[in-house]
Amino acid sequence: MYFHALIPFKPVNPKTRLSCILTQEEREAFARAMLEDVIAAVQKSGCSATLLCTHSFKHENALVAVRTEPLNDAINWALGQFHCPALIIMADIPLVTAGDIQRLIRTEKDMSIVPGRGGGTNIIFLKKPRCFRADYYGASFLDHMRIAEECGFSVEVIDSFRMSTDIDEKEDLVEILIHGKGRKSREYLESSGFSIVLDEKGRVGVQRDPHEEAL
Ligand SMILES: Nc1nc2c(ncn2[C@@H]2O[C@H](COP(=O)(O)OP(=O)(O)OP(=O)(O)O)[C@@H](O)[C@H]2O)c(=O)[nH]1
Numbered sequence: 001m002y003f004h005a006l007i008p009f010k011p012v013n014p015k016t017r018l019s020c021i022l023t024q025e026e027r028e029a030f031a032r033a034m035l036e037d038v039i040a041a042v043q044k045s046g047c048s049a050t051l052l053c054t055h056s057f058k059h060e061n062a063l064v065a066v067r068t069e070p071l072n073d074a075i076n077w078a079l080g081q082f083h084c085p086a087l088i089i090m091a092d093i094p095l096v097t098a099g100d101i102q103r104l105i106r107t108e109k110d111m112s113i114v115p116g117r118g119g120g121t122n123i124i125f126l127k128k129p130r131c132f133r134a135d136y137y138g139a140s141f142l143d144h145m146r147i148a149e150e151c152g153f154s155v156e157v158i159d160s161f162r163m164s165t166d167i168d169e170k171e172d173l174v175e176i177l178i179h180g181k182g183r184k185s186r187e188y189l190e191s192s193g194f195s196i197v198l199d200e201k202g203r204v205g206v207q208r209d210p211h212e213e214a215l
């Protein structure tokens, strides 16, 4: 089956929730590294990619559409252009694999969806994208389930650690350091001096070599 992946991406001043440990320039490089991981998985799954970018951006393996309106408006504009099944996948889930994506697109339902932690939505696969409407932010998983029902879509909810792990906060970096073997995002963190550390209660966190800190 031919399908297309839509990857929203903010190349300028992204991941502000990581400002406590990364400068703007570093956040831009890190967001770009996570994007590379996502594009690699998308391409390996046999899917072509379009980046829906807030600012001008170039990528050798993806088409780019620059859309300056808010995220949901930009996605809904894009969904209206599709004549084939579509995947909406966020650029901050670097642990995703091609096999994970194939699991989504093999669904027998009209739509498959991967929740993010805290009520969000990390990936949606739509056989009829033009009928759907995206509603990210807040408890978007519930909103997307309701919209699917309004559209009359059958839905498969996919439970996957790798796809549910979106990287928003400092604590999330642990998952890349532990599970991100071979990923550009892990390479970036390691080359920037990040490593895992245990606190006095044995909980796993991240630390950064003070010599690598640009803040
Ligand atoms: N096209 C587009 N993509 C966006 C926009 N805001 C975020 N994104 C992308 O949507 C995905 C999820 O966004 P967030 O987790 O909120 O990322 P973020 O806005 O960079 O992070 P914070 O500043 O920490 O909220 C990522 O792939 C972002 O690059 C936007 O306004 N337009």
Ligand SMILES: C[C@H](OP(=O)(O)O)C(=O)O
Residues within 6 Å of the ligand: 071, 090, 116, 119, 120, 121, 122, 135, 136, 137, 138, 139, 140, 141, 166
């Ligand atoms: C844009 C997206 O929204 P959510 O998944 O929280 O609805 C996100 O912040 O990852």
